[in-house]
Amino acid sequence: MRVKVTFLGFFRNQVGRSTLEVELPEGSTYRTLLDAIGPDVEGKLPEWAWDPQNRVFTRRVLISRNLQGDLRDEATVLADGDEILVVPPLAGG
Amino acid sequence: MGQLLRVDLTSRTCKEEPIDPETARAFIGGVGYAARLMNDEVPGDTDPLSPANKLVFMTGPVTATIFPTSARYEVCTKSPLTNMWLDSSSAGWWARDFKLAGYDGLIIEGKADTPVYLWISDGKAEIRDASALWGLDSFETQKAIRKELGDDKIKVACIGPSGEKQIILACVMNDEGRAAGRGGAGAVMGSKNLKAIAVRGTGKTPVADEAKLREAVRKLREVLSHHPVVANFTPYGTAFLMEHGWVSGDVPNQNWIKGIWPEGCEALSGRRMAETILVPHAACQGCFIRCARWIRINEGRFAMEGPGPEYETLAAFGTMLMNKDLEAVCWANDLCNRYGVDTISSGAAIAFAMEAYEKGIITKEEAGCELTWGNVDAIIEMTEQICQGRGLGAVLGKGVKRAAAEIGRGSEEFAVHVKGMEVPYHDPRAYFSMAATYATGPRGACHMHGASFVFEQGAPMPDTGQPLEIDRFADEGKGWLAIVGQDKYSVTGSMVICQMASDGMGYLDMANVLEAITGEPWSVERVVKTGERITNMQRIFSLKCGITGADDVLPKRLLQPVTEGSHAGKVPNLAVQLAEYYRLRGWDENGRPTTEKLDELGLLDIAGEF
Secondary structure (H helix, E strand, C coil): CEEEEEECCHHHHHHCCCEEEEECCCCCEHHHHHHHHHHHHCCCCCCCCEECCCCEECCCCEEEECCCCECCCCCCECCCCCEEEEECCCCCC | CCEEEEEECCCCEEEEEECCHHHHHHHCCHHHHHHHHHHHHCCCCCCCCCCCCCEEEECCCCCCCCCCCCCCEEEEEECCCCCCEEEEEECCCHHHHHHHCCCCEEEEECCCCCCEEEEEECCEEEEEECCCCCCCCHHHHHHHHHHHHCCCCCEEEECCHHHHCCCCCECEEECCCEEECCCCHHHHHHHCCEEEEEEECCCCCCCCCHHHHHHHHHHHHHHHHCCCCHHHHHHHHHHHHHHHHHHHCCCCECCCCECCCHHHHHHCCHHHHHHHCECCCCCCCCCCCCCCCEEEECCCCCCEEEECCCHHHHHHHCHHHCCCCHHHHHHHHHHHHHHCECHHHHHHHHHHHHHHHHCCCCCHHHHCCCCCCCCHHHHHHHHHHHHHCCCHHHHHCCCHHHHHHHHCCCHHHHCCEECCEECCCCCCCCCCHHHHHHHHCECECCCCCCCCHHHHCCCCCCCCCCCCCCCCCCCCCHHHHHHHHHHHHHHHHHHCCCHHHHCCCCHHHHHHHHHHHHCCCCCHHHHHHHHHHHHHHHHHHHHHHCCCHHHCCCCHHHHCCCCCCCCCCCCCCHHHHHHHHHHHHCECCCCCECHHHHHHCCCHHHCCCC
């Protein structure tokens, strides 16, 4: 199946592209996705955003799956066509 | 300790008086000092637009030092918009010259019988005729005063034509489109026939320990250069939020009806601005963050060059009105800068009117235009009407609370304000702590007195022991989070530094800066307690003005869920948050500080006053 990961805000600059199209086996979880995109983000995103030890986005980063709540549970099973948004912290006004 | 300048416009007298050292120790300066002063000198039942109200311009101990972002001032008064406490902050250059002219604060009393302006220069103050300035916009006023006084280095804080007309959304403007925007301080200034305050200072701010301050500044620069959010203000300004704030639902659309509007946010983002109309320009005095925008539109009906919009203004004239024309937003922003009107409240008032129009409550004849969502012509027309106090704009310029009361026919249901202050553009249905923050905000709905939403999505917290992981849709703990945000801002506004800088500072950093400048011992505990004291002082003044716990509410619209976006179906439980907030504040069930709390804060002397 195919999952699209979109980096928003300055993450787009840091990763060097706005989207990653990731091929995953059917029934893959969020954990599988994190392992798949690790090489694309490690060393590019700062460690306050991507935890290289645990290969996971930190709590400072908002992850949204198809704009349905926040994605945190690594056991979440993904589906073909999912769009995962990776969102930096907010501030200002 | 420094000194204050007290100006009685009725008698046209100016006199200096020393800063009260005990008040300064307890309240630092800025909003804290002014809150105590207003409480002691202005009765709660004072008409905000009468000569009996006072207008207090305050700097802080940090102003005009080497500390970056410290060229700020606070304007404090009883608000004509909310009829209670108001502090409103502005940056630029004015505050530095005012402080270096020899004053920490300026107290304006009474009312001049004809238009005047103040000229303050290195320890001298003079009240001058402003009849030739009356009617000029904020940029023209600055230029005319510099020409009259023959010095291009003079800095000017002033009102535009809207302040002269006492339109209660009017602000105090200074320098290049900087505004003490919220709550109607410009109308108070206009009610006193005070057009402007021109300043020039060449003195020096005393610093007890220069080396310690230099080290604090070095550390701040280091922290902010790697800060998760502040580092982004330089390339994209506060508008960087627009690019991704819609995902969480933080950015409101269509008078808070529509959950998300990605294409609108993209068109109005800081990145889009940087790629199209942004041009290099100077930052606020001494600031390395450089969030201020300067834009140039080369052609078309909105061709202009000048200060560009920040996030709140982009939401106000953009997403709230379903308008994705960035250049039109820039034009509306420029109108507000020139007339001297708050962009946040003006955009909210137009959004309210557009919804009323859609529902058939307002007609085309009443509006003078077709007030349909996204209609650029109507947005510009209504902005001009508000600024000029004519047509439907004369009603909207009173704020949405009063406008709804005048228009009636059910429009109160979608007038989005707290205590009369239009809600700024961070949605409490996306970050629940903003419910308590808005409901209890010292000046009404406010994102400056506690931008608690930033803590809910992982911006660094102050050194409170607070865990990083916060569920943005939980109600528990959000009363506490609102308190942390409000009290930290009370210190920021009393040191009178920029919130951007304080985002990179813990309480220990604040203590170190205060200790370096004042030479007094400051600890984390003292900073925390001082913040709490200041927030309570503001509350006490508002209680004297007549507010009660029953006013600590959210508008209905913000308690109705949206149907799209990651926050769809979510609504904060304000009752849960408020109960926690009051309990942790040490306030009774009516939102009043208890005697025990006053004793703890050293405020027992005013226990019987509210």
